[in-house]
Amino acid sequence: MAGLFGKKSIPVIGIDISSTSVKLIELSKAGLRAGLEFDLIKPGNESAKEFYVEFPINITVAGRYHEFGDFVSGLSELNRIVSVHNVRLVGGKAGKASSKLTMTMVAKTYRAKRENEDEG
Numbered sequence: 001m002a003g004l005f006g007k008k009s010i011p012v013i014g015i016d017i018s019s020t021s022v023k024l025i026e027l028s029k030a031g032l033r034a035g036l037e038f039d040l041i042k043p044g045n046e047s048a049k050e051f052y053v054e055f056p057i058n059i060t061v062a063g064r065y066h067e068f069g070d071f072v073s074g075l076s077e078l079n080r081i082v083s084v085h086n087v088r089l090v091g092g093k094a095g096k097a098s099s100k101l102t103m104t105m106v107a108k109t110y111r112a113k114r115e116n117e118d119e120g
Helices: 020-033 065-075
Strands: 037-043 052-063 082-090 101-112
Touching (some): 020 052, 052 065
């Protein structure tokens, strides 16, 4: 099967890329590639809007400042829209240059609203 720009694409059967588990795997892979340690990945409840459904995920990670930047940059490269909200950085122990920071944030992913879904 020819995909975009004539490249061959392999059809994937039976995987729902909008599923919660796929979203969580993608987020965690982006964080691990950036060198972060995950303390929390907690999915929230979906919230239906007029044309789309929003899915928040609470995240707490530990790492260095530039690793946080790499992580957020990596989120922009995913195959879905991810917006970042309520970012909070907390420093490590005073006087330790090698001390890790902690970042808490809410990452929101989105999907198209199905015809039978009501606004929430």
